[in-house]
Amino acid sequence: MNFELSRLRPIANLAELSLSPAEEAAFAGDVGRILSYMTELETVDTTGIVATANMVECELESKRSGDGWRVDIVAEGLAHDDALRGAPSVESEGFAVPSFVE
């Protein structure tokens, strides 16, 4: 199954991937074939089966506090300067980005 470019491009756009024409052609074949393989799941009868998002029933720290959430205590975190140190562009002690409104 080849995945049509008209279907691939909106997906690439959603994923914020700017693909070259050569990449688009290659992925159209691969993605189509893999999705086609995945459709074998249709053959499994899942009537009445509950979906599992995460396998282990986590015993959250919150259970100790009894209200469903972790106890809200201020603790040491990543220092501001450390958080900014790996950023490609920094201005006014924050992450700088290109303009996004006209």
Add this chain to the structure above:
Amino acid sequence: MLDDVLLTASRVRTGEVKALDVAKQALARIDERNGELNAFLTVAREEVLEQARGVDAKRERGEPLGILAGVPIALKDALCMRNTRTTAGSKMLAQWVSPYDATVVARLRQADALLPGKTNMDEFAMGSSNENSAYGPVRNPIDPSRTPGGSSGGSAAAVASGMTPAALGSDTGGSIRQPAAFTGTVGVKPTYGRVSRFGLVAFASSLDQVGPFATTVRGAARVLSVISGHDERDMSSLWAKVDDFEAACENRVRGLRIGVPEEYFAKGLDPEVEANVRAAIRRLESEGCTVVNVRLPHTRHAVATYYVLATAEASSNLARFDGVRYGLRVAPDRDAAGSNVDKSPLRAMYGATRDAGFGTEVKRRILLGTYVLSAGHFDAFYLKAQKVRTLIRRDFDEAFAGPEGVDAIVCPTAPTPAFKLGAKTEDPLSMYLEDVYTLPASLAGLPAMSVPCTPTREGLPVGLQIIAPTLRETSMFAIAAAWESARPSASGQA
């Protein structure tokens, strides 16, 4: 000196060798082999020597030493190590220096381990051969024309080549166990939630687990005992008691019930791998285990289930790599024809950065994951796969349940021995099918490990996989240690 975790720790503790000499030996071994194998991406030369001097000084002062004192442990480059480059095998993070330690790294430091550096891996842990690294493939120390497996191929190769007696990797769908099988090392994926994921670069959060490689079962048990335990910085971390995994290696296996699932001995399994794994099972039977046939009928859906769920989670996790907070930023080429033309400068920067920073396999999985999560396809793919995941777990629950249930399941780790580099790179689906025996335990959140079986006649390693019930790593280690002692090659028998 670098043969075994326990031996190295014992010699450093007694003063028979200095930690500094161990560190120098590890660095010498890395210098000797890394050019060929490409196992390490970053060697923390000065830092590891400094750590070793610290361990020696601590001993001289008469202070108690940690249980990994003086033991060099390599770290997969998906684990953050303070003030050290962490690339996750990607150009996206080529120059990124982590400002903090992953919890597992902090725990290794507390146990006085030595950390000589960061190992090569498939980009963002997506791969089964280590050929998806932006920094070139790792070669298998047993046969350098072959893959060491993936995605933790660098950690496996570091241990198999004697650079370090242990290493940490991460296992999402088999990324510790399959490389362990391909390189003749021991590799452990703990129960999901047993080990903190804080500071592990995320691939698929409901599946990712950190675990050890080691030259011996007991060595892996000791490393696991150090890195296990609750961490408030990981919400999926369990409040489970950390068992004495090392002591469990001494437990008798007589009377244990071992399940053998017919679905793991199906078409596609290499005949020699099958013969050697079946021989190991017979050997365990002669050690007093009871062998029981079990059924895991939904195993055949594991590959499709995994690649829906893992790609969906990856597409979400990797959205953070957008050129804003860390890593690569690429300015878009506004003159070039392409999909950037009509976007805002911000979105054009996202696109240009992600196109330049991600490799082919990562883009392929992001596209697949975005598709299965998109409106109109969510129910048919993502929700369906979550339901099949429930059925896969239920198969295991039934095999382990009740008085007739088994204590562990034993099967091959991978369907073939290590394959040649380049053999599967043109066909992503055939690469995905390589994970067929490791994916079910990952989807079920179960502890599983690979321990070296008898090699093939050609001398290629074969992995024996042991899968245990949730939080029952002790059964797994007992069986693995029993097999390690009984293995014909270990006892000199034919």
